[in-house]
Amino acid sequence: xxxxxxAERLEALLGRPVTVLGREEVERGDRILEAARxxxxxxxxxxxxxxATTHVELRLRARKEGIPVSVVHGASALTAVPGxxxxxxxxxxxxxxxxFPEKGHSPDSPYDMIAENLSxxxxxxxxLDIRADKGLLMTANEGLGLLAGLERRKRGGLLGxxxxxxxxxxxxxxxxxxxxxxxxxxxREDFGPPHHSIVVPGKLHFMEAEALVELAGAPPELVGKRG
Numbered sequence: 001x002x003x004x005x006x007a008e009r010l011e012a013l014l015g016r017p018v019t020v021l022g023r024e025e026v027e028r029g030d031r032i033l034e035a036a037r038x039x040x041x042x043x044x045x046x047x048x049x050x051x052a053t054t055h056v057e058l059r060l061r062a063r064k065e066g067i068p069v070s071v072v073h074g075a076s077a078l079t080a081v082p083g084x085x086x087x088x089x090x091x092x093x094x095x096x097x098x099x100f101p102e103k104g105h106s107p108d109s110p111y112d113m114i115a116e117n118l119s120x121x122x123x124x125x126x127x128l129d130i131r132a133d134k135g136l137l138m139t140a141n142e143g144l145g146l147l148a149g150l151e152r153r154k155r156g157g158l159l160g161x162x163x164x165x166x167x168x169x170x171x172x173x174x175x176x177x178x179x180x181x182x183x184x185x186x187x188r189e190d191f192g193p194p195h196h197s198i199v200v201p202g203k204l205h206f207m208e209a210e211a212l213v214e215l216a217g218a219p220p221e222l223v224g225k226r227g
Contacts, residue, residue, distance in 0.1 A: 010044075023132050029058045036067045046195075047172070048076035080171040081125060081197045084178045086211020087166075091202065093117030097127040098143045098198075100136065111150040114200050115158055121203035128196055140167040140196035144187040147198070159183060159200070164222050166199040166212065167191055180218035201226055 007018045025031055026043070035041035049055045049071065062069050082089050096113040099105075110126065117124045126147075128138035144165065151159040159165075161184035169177040169191040177191050180201075201212070204226045212218040 023130075026058075027054050029054075029061060032058065033062060033065065033067070036062060037065070046074075047080075048073050048078070051076045051078055075172050077127065077171055077195075077197055078125065081168045081199060082123070084168050084171055084176055084215070085166050085180065085199060086215050087123055087199065087201065087208050088205060091121075091123055091205070091208075093120060093122035093124055093202070095125045095127060097129065098138065098146055099129045100131065100138060101146065108150065108154060111147070111154050111156070111159070114147075115154075115156055118158060118200070118202050123202045124200040126198040126200065128194075128198065130195075137194040138196070139194060140169065140191050140198055141187055141189070143196070143198050144183055147200075148183060148187065162222070164201055164218065164226055166201060166216060166218075167196060168199070169194070169196045171195070171197065178216045180212045180216035180223075182219070182222060203227070 007020050010018045019031075021031065032041060032043055043049070043055070043058070045052075045055065050059075050073075059069050078095065079089060082092060094113055094117065096110040098110050099107065114124045114126070126143065128140070128143045130137050144167075147159045147165075148161070151157075151163075161182060163183045164180065165183045165186055166180040167177070167186055167189075168179075170193070175192075179186055179189060179191070201208075204212070204223065206227065209223045209227055212223050213220050
């Protein structure tokens, strides 16, 4: 559901019923394609629809069946989060996702991706796990705690208590929260309800540094270390 909206508000606006699909239903795609075979159907998602491979696959399936598809692009976390922070999009490396830890499965890959990006002076967008079927949306506090745990395990000296990190909550809504500061401090802050995202900045352009101070409340002395 789009940030700041609800099925009820959309129904009132459109004058027709809205069906909310779970993640597995969207991934299967059967209900969406069946509706499209019978007439006009719209899949409304948060952000840009093709930032997710699931939606690309659905478009290809529709094309193979001869179902015409038109696209209305929206703002994605991939663009909205850097924009709110004042960070330059072309200075981001590969994006990574922090999954909820499970018994016997706690991957190091998010830390390794951050380390690779930092070695090249690039920023990292860290997306946080969503398990809609269980009503679980990872908060930035949980995500920062996981990153701190990865630092203790990996001991790379990248994500200690004083490491500069950024948090953006509810990007695309009317009330986003934008913060930057030391990891240990932000881990304790209240960012309100999800969706949340984390950014680990790399080497900062002087305008990016100013933006993090002015727009996100970053301590100037901490930002200066990334210049």
